[in-house]
Amino acid sequence: MDLRFNTSLAEGYKSGSQIARVLTEDWLARNMYCPICGEVSIRRAKPNAPVKDYVCEHCKSQYELKSKRSDSESFQATFAFSVWRFW
Numbered sequence: 001m002d003l004r005f006n007t008s009l010a011e012g013y014k015s016g017s018q019i020a021r022v023l024t025e026d027w028l029a030r031n032m033y034c035p036i037c038g039e040v041s042i043r044r045a046k047p048n049a050p051v052k053d054y055v056c057e058h059c060k061s062q063y064e065l066k067s068k069r070s071d072s073e074s075f076q077a078t079f080a081f082s083v084w085r086f087w
């Protein structure tokens with residue numbers, strides 16, 4: 001698992017919250033697996049889809065990403081990952 005963000009993706013963004021969102025979304029897409037069933041990748045839900053931010057194709061668990069940028073000088077982003085299951 002690569003713990004670093006691809007900070008080159010933040011170029012062109014001014015808003016700290018936008019930067020945090022772009023970096024955490026990219027990181028999750030590259031590194032996150034489904035904590036419910038162990039599927040090695042989860043996919044980003046389509047914009048405006050009636051599901052949460054990420055979906056596991058295998059067990060259909062849905063995840064919501066919440067990220068925020070801290071106010072420190074060096075870039076830090078924290079995110080919470082929430083799990084929804086529907087069945």
Ligand SMILES: [Zn+2]
Pocket residue numbers: 034035036037038039056057058059060061
């Ligand atoms: Zn799953």
